Amino acid sequence: MITAKTMATGLAFAVLTGGTYAGASTPKVKPNIVFILVDDLGHGDVGFNGSTYYETPHIDQLANDGLVIKNAYMYPTCSPSRTALATGKQSFRTGVYTVPVLEKGNDQVSIFSRWTVGEEHIMYSQPLADAGYKSIHLGKWHLVGPYPKKEMEASWPLKKKLGQPKPSDFSWVPYHKEHCKAYYPEGRGYLKNIGGTYRGDPALEVGGYKSKTGGYFAPFSNPFMDQKNPKDKWLTDHLTTEAINFMDEHKEGPFFINLHYYTVHRPVVARSEELTEKYMNKLGDPKTGQGMETGKKKLTTAQYATMIESLDDNVGRIAEFLDQKGLRENTLIIFTSDNGQNIGSNLQLRGKKGYIYEAGIRVPAFVNWPGKVDARRTETPVMVTDYFPTFMELAGIDYRGQLDGQSFAPLFKGEDKALQARPIFWHLASEYRNGTCSIIRKNDMKLIQFLATGELELYDLKKDPKEENNLALKNPETAQLLLKELTGWRKANNVPLPPNSSLPY
Missing domain, CATH: 3.40.720.10 (Alkaline Phosphatase, subunit A)
Incomplete structure (x- = not known):
């Protein structure tokens, strides 16, 4: 259960990281x-x-x-x-x-x-x-x-x-x-x-x-x-x-x-x-x-x-x-x-x-x-971090702790321009089947940056859902715009990079 101490911790953390979420007003009957x-x-x-x-x-x-x-x-x-x-x-x-x-x-x-x-x-x-x-x-x-x-x-x-x-x-x-x-x-x-x-x-x-x-x-x-x-x-x-x-x-x-x-x-x-x-x-x-x-x-x-x-x-x-x-x-x-x-x-x-x-x-x-x-x-893309704030909105909970997602409840009755336009991110700082990397998806474009080398892969998911055509060299302007947003996200959030990373942040 949330205690005053844990909620205070969540509030303090939210202030430090700049992310908060406030849910809707409490519904008459909680679903x-x-x-x-x-x-x-x-x-x-x-x-x-x-x-x-x-x-x-x-x-x-x-x-x-x-x-x-x-x-x-x-x-x-x-x-x-x-x-x-x-x-x-x-x-x-x-x-x-x-x-x-x-x-x-x-x-x-x-x-x-x-x-x-x-x-x-x-x-x-x-x-x-x-x-x-x-x-x-x-x-x-x-x-x-x-x-x-x-x-x-x-x-x-x-x-x-x-x-x-x-x-x-x-x-x-x-x-x-x-x-x-x-x-x-x-x-x-x-x-x-x-x-x-x-x-x-x-x-x-x-x-x-x-x-x-x-x-x-x-x-x-x-x-x-x-x-x-x-x-x-x-x-x-x-x-x-x-x-x-x-x-x-x-x-x-x-x-x-x-x-x-x-x-x-x-x-x-x-x-x-x-x-x-x-x-x-x-x-x-x-x-x-x-x-x-x-x-x-x-x-x-x-x-x-x-x-x-x-x-x-x-x-x-x-x-x-x-x-x-x-x-x-x-x-x-x-x-x-x-x-x-x-x-x-x-x-x-x-x-x-x-x-x-x-x-x-x-x-x-x-x-x-x-x-x-x-x-x-x-x-409209929905990210794993969006479920928590969605549950909070459904339950009418005004939650003030740190959350990285957004409620997707607005999609229940139609499209939502803010959700459609936002970027979503991943960061994998340990290797498994891929090298360490960060990813951004925005609109239909997906950029992958491998952290050890800085190598980029860019895909148009609308035209190329099988990700067969890397557009990083063919479409450098889009690649650089997405890269700027991705590196800005990492820098703003002090995202840790592996020791062998060639990147400044």
């Missing part, structure tokens, strides 16, 4: 919010974005009846996305640049990433709790490291990247449950935490990804899920049931459901043999490349498709429950993913998870709220 975040679901992995191989009829219905955000952006990996989402702050403020165990290079190449989000960084769940929301977190958390005390006491920047125990090593559990509550959902305003740990996947068992169930089938080995023999034997079903039970218990509202499914993150585990066979026999889509593989790759894609279909079934369960209980009119559903696809393919965009190209950072997203959100598709 319920169901926020569904899928893990590693690609932009093209859903029917409402053109997939004909994967089957997502329930998701598509909600999307097509609501606002589809065609240009919804995250970071290219889960840790910075989830941190920016929860705090509303860019990576340079929290020091979370990528998943620590994925980092490459030494401390001269990368500013090694933090794992634990410090208490000084307020999460959206805290002001929501203070405003009367009954909230639950379900699924992936990934906002605390396996050794938070050691991490917090370390001298920064680190000389070596952070590590993690083996999946079957549960020696960290007693310490986390007794001494690390401040870093877990219950310390951040949530009433309950179902399945949220430091892990980025559900495979908490001997063998990890190579185990028989990968954490997706019961008995679940996750130490933050009490039921070892639950009614639902499939993880995605179980998390949905827990979400429905919580909504039923708190149906008088307002409630906030932070449903962050582990699916469709690796390991790829088939929902059933019958569904796998269905997709093995289904024609692939040559436009996207989905289902066009052969051999073992075809089997993996078919199994992945069963995970997507299961996700869709469960989203349908949530919508059905809200309808049956008469809650849809005052319940907002937001659906998105934490980064681009890691499994499967999308020939219409470049890259995948971990890359700063569109398939790595552009994700599916929609907002559905009957009568309050017009059914349409918007081209």
Whole structure:
């Protein structure tokens, strides 16, 4: 919960950095919010974005009846996305640049990433709790490291990247449950935490990804899920049931459901043999490349498709429950993913998870709220840091702490010139699949500056969504204008550069 001390910290930080956000006046009836975040679901992995191989009829219905955000952006990996989402702050403020165990290079190449989000960084769940929301977190958390005390006491920047125990090593559990509550959902305003740990996947068992169930089938080995023999034997079903039970218990509202499914993150585990066979026999889509593989790759894609279909079934369960209980009119559903696809393919965009190209950072997203959100598709870009201020506006909270995004609630009923015209930024100070870089997208142009060399890449995303034609040399005026804005943003915010950077700021 937010205390006078933490709010004062937020206010002081806002003054220092020059960013504040004040929400709308308190609505007469605060809406319920169901926020569904899928893990590693690609932009093209859903029917409402053109997939004909994967089957997502329930998701598509909600999307097509609501606002589809065609240009919804995250970071290219889960840790910075989830941190920016929860705090509303860019990576340079929290020091979370990528998943620590994925980092490459030494401390001269990368500013090694933090794992634990410090208490000084307020999460959206805290002001929501203070405003009367009954909230639950379900699924992936990934906002605390396996050794938070050691991490917090370390001298920064680190000389070596952070590590993690083996999946079957549960020696960290007693310490986390007794001494690390401040870093877990219950310390951040949530009433309950179902399945949220430091892990980025559900495979908490001997063998990890190579185990028989990968954490997706019961008995679940996750130490933050009490039921070892639950009614639902499939993880995605179980998390949905827990979400429905919580909504039923708190149906008088307002409630906030932070449903962050582990699916469709690796390991790829088939929902059933019958569904796998269905997709093995289904024609692939040559436009996207989905289902066009052969051999073992075809089997993996078919199994992945069963995970997507299961996700869709469960989203349908949530919508059905809200309808049956008469809650849809005052319940907002937001659906998105934490980064681009890691499994499967999308020939219409470049890259995948971990890359700063569109398939790595552009994700599916929609907002559905009957009568309050017009059914349409918007081209206006929405950044991961925009969700926090949007939640504040929806809840009528006058939040004064530091936020790097803007509410996209104005898009619910039409386009917004200020949102259309603003630039959005990324900063990745540690290496994974790309070198360290900063990025700006403004209008339809996207400029990437690699920090080690200063090399530029410029793409017109309207004409070249696959980012095949680097225009940095062909269109130097645009490149330099965007570069000036990007470097100005870094300088104004004291954004740290890696030691091997050739740039002045």
